[in-house]
Amino acid sequence: MESVDRKPSAETEALVREVLERVADKWTLLVIEELGGEAGPRDVRFTRLLERVGGISQKMLTKTLRQLERDGLVTRKVFPVVPPRVEYRLTPLGESLGAAVCGVWEWVERHKDEVRRHRGTYDAARS
Amino acid sequence: MESVDRKPSAETEALVREVLERVADKWTLLVIEELGGEAGPRDVRFTRLLERVGGISQKMLTKTLRQLERDGLVTRKVFPVVPPRVEYRLTPLGESLGAAVCGVWEWVERHKDEVRRHRGTYDAARS
DNA sequence: CCGGATCCTCGACGATACTG
DNA sequence: CAGTATCGTCGAGGATCCGG
Numbered sequence: 001m002e003s004v005d006r007k008p009s010a011e012t013e014a015l016v017r018e019v020l021e022r023v024a025d026k027w028t029l030l031v032i033e034e035l036g037g038e039a040g041p042r043d044v045r046f047t048r049l050l051e052r053v054g055g056i057s058q059k060m061l062t063k064t065l066r067q068l069e070r071d072g073l074v075t076r077k078v079f080p081v082v083p084p085r086v087e088y089r090l091t092p093l094g095e096s097l098g099a100a101v102c103g104v105w106e107w108v109e110r111h112k113d114e115v116r117r118h119r120g121t122y123d124a125a126r127s
Numbered sequence: 128m129e130s131v132d133r134k135p136s137a138e139t140e141a142l143v144r145e146v147l148e149r150v151a152d153k154w155t156l157l158v159i160e161e162l163g164g165e166a167g168p169r170d171v172r173f174t175r176l177l178e179r180v181g182g183i184s185q186k187m188l189t190k191t192l193r194q195l196e197r198d199g200l201v202t203r204k205v206f207p208v209v210p211p212r213v214e215y216r217l218t219p220l221g222e223s224l225g226a227a228v229c230g231v232w233e234w235v236e237r238h239k240d241e242v243r244r245h246r247g248t249y250d251a252a253r254s
Numbered sequence: 255c256c257g258g259a260t261c262c263t264c265g266a267c268g269a270t271a272c273t274g
Numbered sequence: 275c276a277g278t279a280t281c282g283t284c285g286a287g288g289a290t291c292c293g294g
Contacts (some may be wrong), residue, residue, distance in 0.1 A: 015235070015239045015242075015243065016232065016235045016236060016239065017157065019235045019239065019242060020156060020157075020231070020232070020235060021153060023151075023231065024151035024152065024153070024156060025151070025266090026148065026151075026266085026267085029147060029151060030144070045275085045276095046275070046276055046277080047275065047276080050276095057267070057268055057269080058268095058276085058277075059267075059268070059269090059277095059278090060266085060267065060268080062276080062277065062278085063266095063267095069249070070245065070246055070249040070250070071242050071245055071246060072241065072242060072244075072245030072246075072249075078276090082274090082275085083275040083276080084274080084275045084276050084277080085275075085276090086275080086276060086277085093238060093241060093242075093245075096234065096238070097231075097234055097238070100230040100231045100233070100234035101230075101231060103227040103228075103230040103231070104147075104150070104224075104227045104228060104230075104231060105143070105147070106227070107223065107224055107227040108143050108146045108147050108150070109143055111146075111220060111223070111224070112142045112143060112146050114199065114220060115146055115198045115199065115220075116142070117199075118197065118198055118199030118220075119197055119198060119199075122196070122197040122198075122199075123197070152286090153286085153287085172255085172256095173255070173256060173257085174255065174256080184287070184288055184289080185256085185257070185288095185289095186257085186258090186287070186288075186289090187286085187287060187288080188257095189256080189257055189258080190286095190287090205256090209255085209294090210255040210256080211255045211256050211257090211294085212255070212256090213255080213256060213257090
């Protein structure tokens with residue numbers, strides 16, 4: 001029992017949880033995924049994100065992007081033209097997070113069938 | 128139906144998102160982290176989880192554990208004694224998810240200061 | 255000790271309308 | 275096109291009580 005009572009400092013713990021919750025909301029991962037692509041980060045227009053992240057509303061996309069910007073994970077470039085043109089891009093920091101998140105994404109893709117199978121037997125066992 | 132650019136099949140996309148949303152809720156990752164530790168999976172009692180995952184309510188812990196059980200990520204062992212004793216443990220599948228999640232956890236610990244700094248300047252710039 | 259049942263709050267989120 | 279503002283809904287989640 002060399003034990004496991006190694007909690008990091010309460011402050012670290014809090015921040016870790018905070019960032020984790022930020023990342024683990026309904027849309028953030030999907031937006032990061034969309035900005036990151038496999039070919040590295042790219043500039044993506046607001047409207048394109050709206051199309052590609054299926055089901056997201058304008059409001060939530062804006063909000064998600066603001067949070068990512070605040071945390072230094074994306075940059076926002078505004079072109080002074082009409083109609084307006086705004087492009088978003090992952091920063092190196094955001095890119096590195098995308099890489100870390102990628103592990104979870106891959107896990108899901110690799111194990112989704114197994115998960116579904118478990119759900120089936122679990123549900124069957126109590127109907 | 129016309130193809131969706133470079134996305135994987137719509138069906139796969141939907142499944143991935145479904146499992147992702149399950150995993151990316153407020154408590155799941157924290158509970159998995161707590162069950163996983165670095166020394167591999169362990170049996171943990173309900174009450175201990177309640178203490179270690181700070182801030183979680185009894186209700187949400189129960190719910191989270193049921194979902195994890197349903198997805199085949201944890202096992203639940205009930206000891207027929209009074210007072211009741213229930214232990215939870217990651218399955219190999221749950222363990223593998225824990226490993227993937229670990230990457231995100233490490234990213235947060237490594238970059239938390241940078242994130243905090245960004246937030247500071249962002250907030251300062253509009254106050 | 256574990257966890258189900260209930261009640262209640264509150265914020266996430268969507269829909270819509272409006273502006274530069 | 276890219277937001278902001280406003281309103282309404284809905285369910286996540288906390289608090290509490292109870293029962294095995």
